[in-house]
Amino acid sequence: TQGVSSAASDVYKRQEIAFVKSNVQNQQLIKKIRKYNDSLAFKSLFQKYLPVVCNSITRYHFRFLEIEDLVQEARLVCYQDVLAYKLKSQVSFGKFFQRSLRNHYCSLLRKENASKRQQEKYAESFEEVLENRRDYSVSLTSFSYYPLSILIAQEQLQEAIEYLSEMEFEIMYLLMVEHQTPERIAAELEKETIQIKRAISRCHKKISETIQKK
Numbered sequence: 001t002q003g004v005s006s007a008a009s010d011v012y013k014r015q016e017i018a019f020v021k022s023n024v025q026n027q028q029l030i031k032k033i034r035k036y037n038d039s040l041a042f043k044s045l046f047q048k049y050l051p052v053v054c055n056s057i058t059r060y061h062f063r064f065l066e067i068e069d070l071v072q073e074a075r076l077v078c079y080q081d082v083l084a085y086k087l088k089s090q091v092s093f094g095k096f097f098q099r100s101l102r103n104h105y106c107s108l109l110r111k112e113n114a115s116k117r118q119q120e121k122y123a124e125s126f127e128e129v130l131e132n133r134r135d136y137s138v139s140l141t142s143f144s145y146y147p148l149s150i151l152i153a154q155e156q157l158q159e160a161i162e163y164l165s166e167m168e169f170e171i172m173y174l175l176m177v178e179h180q181t182p183e184r185i186a187a188e189l190e191k192e193t194i195q196i197k198r199a200i201s202r203c204h205k206k207i208s209e210t211i212q213k214k
Helices: 002-036 039-048 050-059 067-084 093-115 126-132 136-145 149-163 166-176 182-189 193-213
Strands: none
Touching: 002 039, 002 067, 002 093, 039 050, 039 067, 050 067, 050 093, 067 093, 093 166, 166 182, 166 193, 182 193
């Protein structure tokens, strides 16, 4: 037991050292970029987080934006974060950038859905799904069993897009397209679970009202 505990402690220490080292390197690169507008330093910094960018592009279902455009958008976000990041912050630059990129991509997706509404209508609606499955956890997982579930979810978001705030849109995207629970959404967005559930209720009402007007 002591051997296992010691090994776990050693792993934790190595991870902590690697984290501190990475953070120091990031701060050195950030200082170079700010002071000298060093393009090589920026390239090195951005390259470190390219896997984060690729994962984010894969996560969000963009239909009209090219990968090259999305990578360029990520570069702009990264540069803006370099200028905005507080070097004495307790939050690492990687976490800071990841959060900014998520918000930016979600905003792009919201605009994309708002500008390109699908003309084809699907018989199944988000309202019907929630009516048949009152429990949030059940209604979330139920989407994975529905044919064309992602398309239906995106259609409902498109219908109510002009009535949802950016935060509400992000919550509903995670709920309807990624099938996440309110608890997981709260953890990801760093909110209280009760706040997420209230937001879902507001969105449900807005989406239902939109459907009834059709």
